Amino acid sequence: MSLFDATMRPMILAAARNDRIRQTSQRTAMTRRVVERFVPGETQTDVLAATRTSLDAGMSVSIDFLGEDTTDESQATGTVDAYLALVGAMADIPETGLPAGRLEVSLKLTALGQALPRHGAKIAEENARTIAAAAHDAGVLVTVDAEDHASADERLMIVRALRRDFRDVGTVLQAYLRRTEDDCTEFAESGARIRLCKGAYAESPSVAYPTRELIDEAYLRCLRILMKGNGYPMVASHDPVIIDAAQAMADEFERTPDSWEHQMLYGIRTDEQQRLTAAGRRVRVYIPYGGEWYGYLVRRLAEKPANLGFFLRALAS
Ligand code: FAD
Known part of the structure; x- marks a missing residue:
């Protein structure tokens, strides 16, 4: 394990849950320069402008209204x-003549109340159902993001319930969790849209693989299950090895280009997003917006040592 993974990464991720650091960072103008690299803005107008750019470049989008760990109803x-409001505005985006399903929203159940002390799961499910119904009417897809391991069972229960009424509701599975191969098998059999990512939270080795090598191997095992299955795999990774392996597996299981997609985050490997699109692959860009960008930013910083340098240089300038 690298020194960054062993020491810096857990420290940075711990800062995601520190209110004092969050409040200080959100007041600091310098932090905003770093934020802009990963978040196009705080308003719906900002995110719709970024969406337009991605759609014009031939990509699909998933929009995330930033927020997590909601503490009151x-x-x-x-x-x-x-x-x-977002889904209403997305329904008005002019038809571009490209395939359906290009517009998606991503939700975090903790932003919808999952962690509230009384009836949190029930409140989050009802809230997610309200959004899923509106999205369904507007022709917008919905994917439920994955958060920390402790919330996973409840999240997947809610996703199963939502899928009984809205078959297109998808979710995220995190390859670093030891449980995920079993979850992939279940959701691949049921034909679900599954976004497979490596995982971005601080987890204990009792539930998650502790090294990059083991996580990468687990990702490829999970991806094989999804590619072989009946669902719609969404390959959420910027890793060149994973990107190449995804195409090789799609070929092996004779998947057509419209039966799976790549997904990448706004501001990360934009050239590669364009290269894959030009090569005829489906690419979806995950675009976050809103004022609650702190937790999202910290997870991006923890993913790559160079990002932390970028952040520190911005603070020093
Ligand atoms: P890595 O091995 O981390 O990186 C490979 C290469 O990609 C790096 O060498 C670098 O070139 C580039 N890269 C990766 N990350 C960065 C970065 N932050 N800044 C600059 N370059 C970078 N995680 C969750 O836990 N829950 C979710 O719901 C979730 N949703 C996601 C949705 C999408 C569409 C994507 C793409 C990721 C999501 N993630 C989520 C994050 C994911 O778990 C990883 O933490 C993140 O994608 C980095 O892993 P990687 O597979 O890209 O590969």
């Missing part, structure tokens, strides 16, 4: 309202 209701 009115905050969760505010998040629902933001998604309803």
Whole structure:
């Protein structure tokens, strides 16, 4: 394990949960320069402009209204309202003549109330259902993001319930969790849209593979299950080895180009997003927006040592 993975990464991820650091960072103008690299802006207008750019470049999008760890019900209701307004605005995006399913929203159940002490799961499910119904009417897809391991069972239960009414609701599975091969088998059999990522939270080795090598191997095992299955695999990775392996597996299982897709984050490996699109692959860009960007930013910083340098240089300038 590298020194960065063993020491810096857990420290940076711990900062994601530190309120004092969050408040200080959100007030600092310098931090905003770093944020802009990963988040196009705080308003719906900002995210729709970024969406337009991606659509014009032939890509699909998934929009995330930033927020997590909601502590009161009115905050969760505010998040629902933001998604309803967003989905309404997405329905008005002019038809571009490209395949259906290009517009998607990504939700975090903790932003919808999952962690509230009383009836959190029930509130989050009802809120997610309200958004899924509006998205369904607007022709917008929905994917439920994966958060920390402790919330996974409840999240997947809610996703199964949502899929009984809205078959297109997808979710994220994190290859670093030891449980994920079994989850892939279940969701691949049921024909679900599954976004497979490596995983971005600090997890204990009792539940997650501890090294990059083991995580990469697990990713490829999980991807094989999804590619072989009946669902729609969404390969959420910027890693060149994974990107090449995905195409090789798609060929092996005789998947057509419209039966799976690549996904990457806004601001990361933009050239590669364009290269894959030009090569005829489906590419979806995950675009976050909103004022609650702190947790998202910290997870991006923890993914790559160079990002931390970029952040520190911005603070020093
Ligand atoms: P890595 O091995 O980490 O990186 C490979 C290469 O990609 C790096 O060498 C670098 O060139 C580039 N790269 C990767 N990350 C960065 C970065 N931050 N900045 C600059 N360059 C970078 N995680 C969750 O836990 N839950 C989710 O719901 C979730 N949703 C996601 C949705 C999408 C569309 C994507 C792409 C990722 C999502 N993630 C999520 C994050 C994911 O778990 C990883 O932490 C992240 O994608 C980095 O892993 P990687 O596979 O890209 O490969």
